[in-house]
Amino acid sequence: MLEKEQVYKELLRCNKCGGCQVICPTYKATYYEGNVARGRLFLVRKYLENGEQALLKTPEIVQVLEQCLLCESCTKVCPSGVRTAEVVLHYRQQLLEIKGSKNKWKERLYRLAFLNKAFIPLAAKLAYYYQKYGMIPDPYQLRSFLSQYLDGQVLRDNPGTGITLPATGQRKYKVTFFVGCASNTFYHGAALVAINLLRRWADVTLLDNYCCGAPLLSLGAVDGFREVANRNLELISREQTDFIVTDCSTCASVLKQYPARLGVAAPALTKLRDLVEILIQEREHLSQVKGRGRQKFTFHYPCHLARGQNLKEPTQKLLDDLFGSSYQPHLEDDSCCGGAGTFGILHRDLAQKITAAKLANIQNSGAAQVVTSCPACLMQLGAVVKRLALPLVVKPLAVFLEEAMGESR
Amino acid sequence: MHSNVELFLRALRQHFRVDQIVVNNEALYLYSYDSSPYSGQPAAVFFPESTRDVAVFFTLAAKFKVETLPRGAGTNLSGGTVPQRGQAVLCLTRMRRILAVDWEREYAVVEPGVTNLELQKAVEAGGYMFAPDPASMNVATIGGNVAENAGGMRCVKYGVTRDHVLGLELVTPEGKVLRLGKLAQLDGGYAINSWVNDANLVDLIVGSEGTLGVVTQIMVKLVRKPVACKTLLCSFNDLRQAGEAVSEIIKAGIVPTAMEIIDQKLTHAIDDFVGLGLPRDTRALLLIELDGWEEEDLNAQMDRVMLILRSIGVTRVDVATDSKEREQIWLARRSVNGALGRIKPYYVVQDITVPRHKVAAMIKKVEEIGQKHGVTIGLLAHAGDGNLHPHLLYSDREREMPQVEAAAEEIFKAAVELGGTLSGEHGIGMEKRPYLKLVFKPAELEFLKAIKEAFDPSWLLNLEKAI
Numbered sequence: 001m002l003e004k005e006q007v008y009k010e011l012l013r014c015n016k017c018g019g020c021q022v023i024c025p026t027y028k029a030t031y032y033e034g035n036v037a038r039g040r041l042f043l044v045r046k047y048l049e050n051g052e053q054a055l056l057k058t059p060e061i062v063q064v065l066e067q068c069l070l071c072e073s074c075t076k077v078c079p080s081g082v083r084t085a086e087v088v089l090h091y092r093q094q095l096l097e098i099k100g101s102k103n104k105w106k107e108r109l110y111r112l113a114f115l116n117k118a119f120i121p122l123a124a125k126l127a128y129y130y131q132k133y134g135m136i137p138d139p140y141q142l143r144s145f146l147s148q149y150l151d152g153q154v155l156r157d158n159p160g161t162g163i164t165l166p167a168t169g170q171r172k173y174k175v176t177f178f179v180g181c182a183s184n185t186f187y188h189g190a191a192l193v194a195i196n197l198l199r200r201w202a203d204v205t206l207l208d209n210y211c212c213g214a215p216l217l218s219l220g221a222v223d224g225f226r227e228v229a230n231r232n233l234e235l236i237s238r239e240q241t242d243f244i245v246t247d248c249s250t251c252a253s254v255l256k257q258y259p260a261r262l263g264v265a266a267p268a269l270t271k272l273r274d275l276v277e278i279l280i281q282e283r284e285h286l287s288q289v290k291g292r293g294r295q296k297f298t299f300h301y302p303c304h305l306a307r308g309q310n311l312k313e314p315t316q317k318l319l320d321d322l323f324g325s326s327y328q329p330h331l332e333d334d335s336c337c338g339g340a341g342t343f344g345i346l347h348r349d350l351a352q353k354i355t356a357a358k359l360a361n362i363q364n365s366g367a368a369q370v371v372t373s374c375p376a377c378l379m380q381l382g383a384v385v386k387r388l389a390l391p392l393v394v395k396p397l398a399v400f401l402e403e404a405m406g407e408s409r
Numbered sequence: 410m411h412s413n414v415e416l417f418l419r420a421l422r423q424h425f426r427v428d429q430i431v432v433n434n435e436a437l438y439l440y441s442y443d444s445s446p447y448s449g450q451p452a453a454v455f456f457p458e459s460t461r462d463v464a465v466f467f468t469l470a471a472k473f474k475v476e477t478l479p480r481g482a483g484t485n486l487s488g489g490t491v492p493q494r495g496q497a498v499l500c501l502t503r504m505r506r507i508l509a510v511d512w513e514r515e516y517a518v519v520e521p522g523v524t525n526l527e528l529q530k531a532v533e534a535g536g537y538m539f540a541p542d543p544a545s546m547n548v549a550t551i552g553g554n555v556a557e558n559a560g561g562m563r564c565v566k567y568g569v570t571r572d573h574v575l576g577l578e579l580v581t582p583e584g585k586v587l588r589l590g591k592l593a594q595l596d597g598g599y600a601i602n603s604w605v606n607d608a609n610l611v612d613l614i615v616g617s618e619g620t621l622g623v624v625t626q627i628m629v630k631l632v633r634k635p636v637a638c639k640t641l642l643c644s645f646n647d648l649r650q651a652g653e654a655v656s657e658i659i660k661a662g663i664v665p666t667a668m669e670i671i672d673q674k675l676t677h678a679i680d681d682f683v684g685l686g687l688p689r690d691t692r693a694l695l696l697i698e699l700d701g702w703e704e705e706d707l708n709a710q711m712d713r714v715m716l717i718l719r720s721i722g723v724t725r726v727d728v729a730t731d732s733k734e735r736e737q738i739w740l741a742r743r744s745v746n747g748a749l750g751r752i753k754p755y756y757v758v759q760d761i762t763v764p765r766h767k768v769a770a771m772i773k774k775v776e777e778i779g780q781k782h783g784v785t786i787g788l789l790a791h792a793g794d795g796n797l798h799p800h801l802l803y804s805d806r807e808r809e810m811p812q813v814e815a816a817a818e819e820i821f822k823a824a825v826e827l828g829g830t831l832s833g834e835h836g837i838g839m840e841k842r843p844y845l846k847l848v849f850k851p852a853e854l855e856f857l858k859a860i861k862e863a864f865d866p867s868w869l870l871n872l873e874k875a876i
């Protein structure tokens with residue numbers, strides 16, 4: 001988290017060249033200056049000149065802060081390297097601290113949900129509902145929905161039992177699987193496939209972890225974030241294991257940020273791998289993949305994979321290598337899908353516009369399937385594919401690979 | 410004027426959707442600036458979606474006598490889109506359709522909000538390009554390019570925007586729609602290369618900085634993309650030597666696509682961004698791009714250029730041929746303005762243009778003036794067409810502004826003394842208006858005003874800019 005002085009430095013480095021318009025997904029959905037890094041930074045700067053309190057209560061400022069995807073695309077093209085997402089995070093934090101902030105209820109809900117393992121499914125339920133019906137449930141519907149909820153038990157019952165699922169092939173090492181909230185409850189099927197993939201060469205245990213903290217972080221709920229992060233760090237440090245792997249690129253990216261955000265050293269985190277990373281490392285175990293001559297597919301590089309972890313190029317290489325010309329990159333394949341955690345739910349119209357633009361690029365590539373490594377992206381892409389009734393299949397990476405290895409579960 | 414604005418806005422709301430009109434005070438801050446250091450609050454922002462929308466807007470503005478101001482991407486560097494008189498802004502970013510691409514007759518027709526990059530991408534597949542390539546091409550709109558008569562790296566060889574606009578559709582401040590140049594011929598079913606005897610209004614509109622009307626369609630010339638290219642990164646111990654190299658190359662009758670000079674400070678800033686490993690110890694970097702239709706042609710040019718460079722004392726030449734590497738180098742060059750934030754937070758960029766053989770002399774002047782006033786100056790030049798961009802950098806607006814302004818004025822004067830002019834491509838805008846007297850005689854200024862009045866008899870569009 002940036003300190004005030006660092007935030008000022010970021011703000012001063014923006015000299016309004018406008019270059020970020022070329023990439024900012026919220027700008028390209030609206031062509032409105034309030035939806036691009038330059039506008040966001042300018043308004044914040046302007047408000048600093050006029051005094052903080054007044055402007056943080058101004059709906060327009062709140063809006064420009066809330067409508068940022070935190071996708072960091074702008075930083076990549078910004079010649080001055082301005083970290084707009086960090087500036088936005090800083091002010092979201094300030095917003096929360098203001099008395100009577102309408103985000104307070106969200107913070108409470110998030111704390112309840114993400115600091116308490118039993119409530120984790122709640123968040124997933126919201127997401128599930130969103131995907132199925134394309135809308136946010138109202139509180140009354142949610143109640144009945146809660147009681148109906150039965151999904152996702154498999155993984156949720158397993159963590160923390162200390163049970164190790166033994167390797168099915170020759171054992172090379174031990175892996176601890178970090179169970180992301182969305183993976184756990186909504187994409188638990190895919191998570192199980194990922195686990196079984198890892199078991200081809202490793203023993204796997206499930207970590208009884210908390211939420212990685214991404215939703216708290218993006219809300220600006222820094223205290224809550226620190227709390228979950230510390231709890232997770234403690235759990236991870238206690239693990240006797242060779243690698244910690246997660247099949248969620250957002251979790252992986254956020255976990256990797258712990259040392260910087262908490263200001264602590266965390267040697268245990270050097271064992272952390274995104275599923276994609278460990279697959280690259282264990283390329284030889286994918287030799288069964290029948291990649292060539294398949295139906296064309298494309299890969300969506302999630303923000304947290306491409307920019308959060310700088311893993312776009314290695315991933316692309318792996319796919320090229322395994323699949324040759326069956327793998328078709330699409331235009332702007334590392335631009336945010338519009339899901340951005342809860343963004344897809346909270347700013348539904350804007351998000352769906354962004355997703356629709358993304359899907360048009362995907363379709364233009366001629367691919368019939370789009371594969372990705374983050375549940376939030378899967379959810380967002382899936383929901384909009386469904387709403388627009390597009391002839392596209394959205395697939396988790398592990399599931400896609402398993403199919404390519406010619407096995408049916 | 411205030412109550413007029415209220416009535417005007419009420420009338421606008423009857424014609425358009427709410428999301429086409431911004432009136433909220435805080436949201437309006439977002440349209441108070443451009444890439445220049447100036448700012449001013451607009452009365453409202455309107456997003457037209459068609460020529461008709463623009464015409465209705467102007468008709469209403471004329472009726473209620475409300476001042477207006479067009480805006481594209483807002484990347485101009487001279488305050489051109491700053492509504493310092495509280496005008497109603499007409500923002501064209503949502504008019505971004507490519508209306509036609511005609512490969513056979515080599516033209517395209519686009520709406521003004523299409524960005525230069527979007528146009529490039531649309532024609533690239535057919536082996537074509539829109540030759541003007543301002544450093545802001547990723548985001549600057551074609552409407553903005555036309556209004557500022559934008560130039561770019563390739564302009565040494567291919568000319569500026571004016572040389573590539575075939576026709577225009579213009580809505581005048583009174584709401585009249587005019588179809589000009591080849592666009593009119595197209596409408597009339599004439600062959601576009603036929604010669605029709607009419608006044609060349611297109612050339613008058615290009616570069617008029619949005620003071621005569623709003624451009625709603627642009628018919629541009631498409632140019633075949635050269636097949637073979639080489640980029641040379643030449644290091645010198647001295648900026649003036651780089652300037653001399655440019656003069657010599659041109660004297661020898663070689664026409665590179667681009668010749669750009671970048672000084673050491675700026676080289677460092679952009680290399681921090683792209684991480685190309687540019688030669689950091691060099692005092693002056695000269696980027697030369699050569700293009701051609703065949704390898705042999707290119708190699709012959711290259712040999713002659715190398716001879717000249719050596720005779721002037723080049724210390725190092727790196728040659729890039731593969732397209733990815735070249736792209737990175739030009740990306741680096743295009744990022745200069747943006748990367749300045751890495752050196753100091755604010756800058757004023759000048760746009761003086763001198764005869765090409767005076768580039769070295771002008772560089773010397775700029776260095777002297779910077780030293781005299783104690784102002785940090787980063788120097789960048791489209792040296793191939795004599796266009797220099799000294800960037801006057803500062804951190805403290807109040808304290809340093811007087812020196813910066815004094816240095817700026819002296820640079821303007823020096824350019825004019827060398828037979829040059831105030832602006833090559835960034836426009837006069839607000840910034841250079843006070844210096845117009847340096848280049849125009851009173852009678853000429855009167856004439857410019859008469860032209861303005863012919864288009865805008867009530868004086869409502871984009872006042873106190875450019876003229």
Ligand SMILES: Cc1cc2nc3c(=O)[nH]c(=O)nc-3n(C[C@H](O)[C@H](O)[C@H](O)COP(=O)(O)OP(=O)(O)OC[C@H]3O[C@@H](n4cnc5c(N)ncnc54)[C@H](O)[C@@H]3O)c2cc1C
Nearest residue numbers: 481482483484485489544550552553556560619624746834
């Ligand atoms: C990093 C950077 C690099 C740059 N490099 C170059 C360069 O290499 N060469 C160069 O020439 N310029 C350069 N510029 C300046 C600027 O980008 C160009 O002038 C560009 O053409 C402006 O386009 P825009 O869409 O941003 O127009 P705006 O800034 O929005 O508008 C510019 C002017 O045009 C008028 N206008 C806009 N649209 C219309 C329309 N449809 N009809 C009538 N009037 C209109 C406005 O009123 C205003 O006066 C650079 C700027 C930046 C920030």
Ligand code: SF4
Nearest residue numbers: 014017018019020078
């Ligand atoms: S690209 Fe960077 S410097 Fe340029 S306007 Fe955007 S944030 Fe500011």
Ligand code: SF4
Nearest residue numbers: 024068069071072074
């Ligand atoms: S982080 Fe993403 S959404 Fe936010 S300003 Fe940058 S590019 Fe736009």
